[in-house]
Amino acid sequence: MPFFSKFPVLIFFLSILGLVSAQGKEPPKDNDSERQTFRLDVNLVTIGVRVTDRKSREVRGLTAGEFSIYEEGKLQRLSFFSEEEQPVSLVILLDKSGSMGESGKMGQAKVAALSLLGAGHAMNEICYMTFHHEVFRVVDFTADREHVRAAVNNTFGERGGSSPYDGIVEALNQLSRAKHSRQALVMITDGADQHSGHNLDEVIQAVQVSQAQVYLIGYFSPAEDEIFRRSGKTVTLISGQEIDNPRFVFKRLAEESGAECFFPKSESDLKQAIETIVRDLQHQYTLAYYQSQSNRDPGYRHIKVRISRGGVRVRARNGYRLSDSPEEMARRLKTAAVEQSSGQTSQLRVRPFESKVEQKDGRVIYREDFSSSTSGWPNKAGFSYDQGEYHISEEGTIAANGPWLTNIRAHVTVQLKTGESKGNKRQEIVTIGTPGSAGLSPIQGGEPLPGAGPVFRLNERGYYAFLISPFSGSPHLYFKLIRKDIHSNKTIDILPWTPGSVPQLSQTEQKKLSVTCQGDFIQLYVNDQLAATVHEETLKDGIIGMVLFGKGHAIFDDLVVEEIQ
Incomplete structure (x- = not known):
């Protein structure tokens, strides 16, 4: 339905x-x-x-x-x-994505959620929901606050992305069954929406059709909040994707529903936000x-x-x-929500990359030949689809897409043309390591080598990148493995520039780069030849991507990502 x-x-x-x-x-x-x-x-x-x-x-x-x-x-x-306080049907929606647990905000958010239970009308009914890249109804509407309290205390951060739009839509969907006319949704999250199946227009219409007041708490990191403050209505991610600026979104949804949004900078600010919401519901x-x-x-x-x-x-x-007929609403929004008996909800709306995803023996396989510009990769200045290939021509940039996976086997063909890059984006620094065994420095004309290759396990903490680069005067192709830490903005060499056994590449030659990740075990291959094996446990999961460092033009084709059970 x-x-x-x-x-x-x-x-x-x-x-x-x-x-x-x-x-x-x-x-x-x-x-x-x-x-x-x-x-x-x-x-x-x-x-x-x-x-x-x-x-x-x-x-x-x-x-x-x-x-x-x-x-x-x-x-x-x-x-x-x-002017009497009315009983409220309340949904508490808590972000349990990995960043909440790793930042220590999960514990603070749980305390905030528990304080909502201890206040308000004695006849209030409460539904408790959580989300990361999926949405879960943990406790259905109940007046048993101890039941909800136990569920909140048992919530912990889990690895995965963040889909607050899906969470809001599903929470409003739950409120459609509520028994009280006064209804409210309180959401606590530390990030912007990156993984929802629903878009902002659909969320706005859901808020307009619902009777609920939507209170939103964006508990962002100082660095992220500064970016959101300085940006317009959209923000460009490190993946190259543009997303809605949550400061604009939260303000729009709160105003639309007659509620408020909050952007606390500390635990005391978060406590104050909850106290304001409680007073608001009591005194309206x-x-x-x-x-x-x-x-x-x-x-x-x-x-x-x-x-x-x-x-x-x-x-x-x-x-x-006013609600349309079910048929007209379905046609306009092109989306639906299905409740599953487990309490988990899933979206029927297809994300662009899902047309390239298949299931085989219980494993996810993602194949991208870049033949269609509607498959979800960034398609703007510096990033383009062209005749079944994907081009990155803006230095220091990443394009990322596809399903969120943990253990993978992935490969992509790469062609790197060195020279001037397009655009004015500042070059991202890639640390230069110790020269390889050939005794040749991986520096040309005093500048770092250009590099291109696949990005993997890209998440809110950072990413790995497997880079190759030509070096004039060497008969070998150089490769490198780095880890980028997003919060500190540091790039760490896991493997420095190293000459491989594969011959040097020409400006028109493609190389097949492959990566196998299983737990903290990473293997790198060039043209199906094992180049290196490392153990690295910092990043556990994420999505796939491609990157260009330095001046050049990178061309990618035939991307395949297979989940390893």
């Missing part, structure tokens, strides 16, 4: 315990002392509204008569009003009005909440989207 067909439209039927209100009758009086709560149904638009003064302090004691709601510029008749005003029956066309409806009292600030969702 398409996932949007399962979302409730942001419309409810009013059922107030101890009080009945309908169109044509007066809204509840401001001095009603009886607690008012909703039951979920289909005819009423509800909005959580936060009101603060100029010093960001909560403003309480407002009356229904001080609020006005406009939909598409037309004043709506208020049908429900309450709840307003509702009947959606006009004269206009039922699917589409987005803008909402504006105004208050007659001066000196206050109002925060509420920007609007909502």
Whole structure:
């Protein structure tokens, strides 16, 4: 079933315990002392509204008569009003990717998640979910907070990428089954989206169709956050791929849903963010009005909440989207979500590289002949598909794509043309090692050798690169193995430039470079001849790629990556 067909439209039927209100009758009086709560149904638009003064302090004691709601510029008749705390259906969504565990942020995030359990309305129901490159529903909606507490305490970082978009969509999908009309999603992550099957437009539409307020906490490293601050709406990864800047994304989604986003720099900042969310859910005003029956066309409806009292600030969702028919929504979004009995959710939407992936005897095999520019590799200045080959002509750059794997056997053909590179990108330094046994220095004209070859186990920590390079005056081809540490921006020689047994290559000649990785055991081959064997345990898994260092033009073809069981 398409996932949007399962979302409730942001419309409810009013059922107030101890009080009945309908169109044509007066809204509840401001001095009603009886607690008012909703039951979920289909005819009423509800909005959580936060009101603060100029010093960001909560403003309480407002009356229904001080609020006005406009939909598409037309004043709506208020049908429900309450400043009482309402029970909330809450999804806690926690990033468990490897970077969270390795940075020490996982423990802090778990403490933050646990503090959400200890606050709020006694009737709150909670669903606990986690994600890395896949999404998991760990605990379904329950009022048993100790059950959720145990699950949170049992969460640990796992190797894998990060897919917060998929996590958000799946969390909203879970909220479609929630019993309370007030709904919220709180996500804690330390990274930008790199592996989701859903794109940003789909996530925005999911937020607009859902009734939930989406609170987002981006607990980024100082270096990453500085990049996000300085960048525009997109950020270029080391892999050459462009991704959405999470600072822009989180702000957009929070504003769209009438919530907030936070970018803590420390554990105390994270604690403060959670406290703000708790207060927010406890102190919001709840307003509702009947959606006009004269206009039922699917589409987005803008909402504006105004208050007659001066000196206050109002925060509420920007609007909502009426659900299309399941068939139309499926056609527009081209995506679906399937719940599996294990609690894990998987996406039916195909990533570009998946057309090149096959399963054989339980193993993943990824074959790329670069015949189609739609297979997911960067295709922009300095990177291009051309007649069944892939070209990198911008020095110091990486292109990466494909499935996330641990133990692999991979090979690719490489042709390196030395000379001037295209673009103005600053050259990345590749440390020059001790000259090889031939007694020849791997430096030409005082500059480091150009190098090109496959990148493997590229993840949020770094990557390995197996490079080859010509050296005039030597009858042998030189090769090198490096490890790049992303956080320190250092390049470490695992093997320095070494003359191999394979003859020198010409400007038009291709060489087949192969890599086998199993645990900390790495073997390097040139034209199927074993060049070196090393033990290196720093990087455990990641994706495949290609790189060009120094001035030159690298051409790649016939990439094959096979998973080793």
